[in-house]
Amino acid sequence: MTLLEQLNQDMKSAMKAREKERLSVIRMVKASLQNEAIKLGKDTLSEDEELTVLTREFKQRKDSLHEFKEAGRDDLVEKLNFEIEVLKAYMPAQLSEAELEDIIQSTIQEVQAASKKDMGKVMSAVMPKVKGKADGSLINKIVQKHLQ
Incomplete structure (x- = not known):
């Protein structure tokens, strides 16, 4: 199953379960993948290109998390922690x-x-x-x- 198929399936289950926050993150990732495909002029991305987009999204959230912690924005820290957890499900297993x-x-x-x-x-x-x-x-x- 490709990443896009997995995202579509998870999007449907999030809609059925009425998980608005999770649905929002999945849609953002899906949009990023589609934008990257458009930018590269392709219909579909390779696994490596998908991983590049996922890694970029993950890194952006990690960087923002650090900034929000320093600024004392606990409301945004909590939201970003949730987004990071959702993204981790699509990332490859991390090396020790x-x-x-x-x-x-x-x-x-x-x-x-x-x-x-x-x-x-x-x-x-x-x-x-x-x-x-x-x-x-x-x-x-x-x-x-x-x-x-």
């Missing part, structure tokens, strides 16, 4: 720190990185391997730890 460590260490050996100057090389090799499965800031932190 141990799994990330293994991937990063093997990538460092592959690209023969030795110092922090090679960080860009390592990051550009790691990111496609873990796309959508790990947070970029966590990856950055682990790479910095290994490249000292």
Whole structure:
């Protein structure tokens, strides 16, 4: 089942259950996917392109959540936490720190990185391997730890 089919099915179940907030999030994601398809001039997106859109939506909400927490906007924090939980259902399973460590260490050996100057090389090799499965800031932190 494609992501769009899953979203349509979940949208119907949210309508039947009268879950307005969940329905709203699903519609936003669906609209983002459709807008991306239009922007790229395609009828349907590949799985990789869908994952890119989902990751972007997820990251936007995480960034906004941080800003709202700092501003003391608890009403918006609660709403964003709910949206993030709904989005997590469509995201691939996240890698653990141990799994990330293994991937990063093997990538460092592959690209023969030795110092922090090679960080860009390592990051550009790691990111496609873990796309959508790990947070970029966590990856950055682990790479910095290994490249000292």
